[in-house]
Amino acid sequence: xxxxxxxxxxxxxxxxxxxxxxxxxxxxxxxxxxxxxxxxxxxxxxxxxxxxxxxxxxxxxxxxxxxxxxxxxxxxxxxxxxxxxxxxxxxxxxxxxxxxxxxxxxxxxxxxxxxxxxxxxxxxxxxxxxxxxxxxxxxxxxxxxxxxxxxxxxxxxxxxxxxxxxxxxxxxxxxxxxxxxxxxxxxxxxxxxxxxxxxxxxxxxxxxxxxxxxxxxxx
Numbered sequence: 001x002x003x004x005x006x007x008x009x010x011x012x013x014x015x016x017x018x019x020x021x022x023x024x025x026x027x028x029x030x031x032x033x034x035x036x037x038x039x040x041x042x043x044x045x046x047x048x049x050x051x052x053x054x055x056x057x058x059x060x061x062x063x064x065x066x067x068x069x070x071x072x073x074x075x076x077x078x079x080x081x082x083x084x085x086x087x088x089x090x091x092x093x094x095x096x097x098x099x100x101x102x103x104x105x106x107x108x109x110x111x112x113x114x115x116x117x118x119x120x121x122x123x124x125x126x127x128x129x130x131x132x133x134x135x136x137x138x139x140x141x142x143x144x145x146x147x148x149x150x151x152x153x154x155x156x157x158x159x160x161x162x163x164x165x166x167x168x169x170x171x172x173x174x175x176x177x178x179x180x181x182x183x184x185x186x187x188x189x190x191x192x193x194x195x196x197x198x199x200x201x202x203x204x205x206x207x208x209x210x211x212x213x214x215x216x217x218x219x
Contacts, residue, residue: 012172020175021077027179028072031187032065038187067131075123076182081175083116088171100167108166109159117158121150124189150189158185 011019040058087108091097097104125146129139161181169177 008176012176017078017081020081020179021073023176023179024077024080024182025069025073027183028076029065029069031183031185031189032068033060034183034187035189036061036064067128071124071127072182075127076120080178084174084178085171087111088174105163105166109162112162113155113159117154118151121147121154121189125150154185154188 008019037058091104091107091111092099095107097107122143125143126139129142134142165174165177
C-alpha cells in the first residue's frame, strides 16, 4: 500500500492533471458498477417478495460504465483539478483570508457548494440523458426530475466532507480526497439516475410544482 501511495505522489508531482483525470475516470466507473449492483439487489429483493420467482443474476452494463467513466475522465478530472487549485488561490489572494481559518474554510465550502456542486449535477444529468439517446425535451424532464432531489441530498453531506478537506488536507492532496469521496458520489448519482420516476422523487417534484403554481396564482 505504501508503494502505491508513493507511486501516486510521484505521478501527481510529474503529471498532476493527467493523474487526476485518470483517477477520476477510474473511480467514477467503479462507482457506477456499485450503483448498478445496488439497483439490481434492490429490485431482486422486491421480485422475491412479490413473485417468489428466480431473478436474473447481476450483470454489469459495461456500456453504462464506459459512459459514466468518460464523465469522470472528461469533466470531473480536469475541471475538478483547476477548480480546487483556482478556488484556493482566489480565497487567498482576492479575499485575503488566512489559510485554514474558520472564515477561509467557510468561504471555500460556500463557493464550492453554490457554484461547483450545482453545475456538476446539471452537467451529469444532462450528459447521461444525451448519452442514453434522449432528445433535448426528454433530457430537460430528466434534469427537472433528478436535479433538485440530488442537490438537496448531497447538500447535507458534501459541506461536511469539504469542511474536513479544506481545514485539514493540504492543497496538493485535496483533489485526491475529493476523488475518494467521488467514488461514493458517483455511485449515488448513478443510482439516482437509474431510479427514474421513483415515488420518493415525486415528493420533490410535486413540491416545486406547487410552488410554481402558487407563484403564477399571485401574478
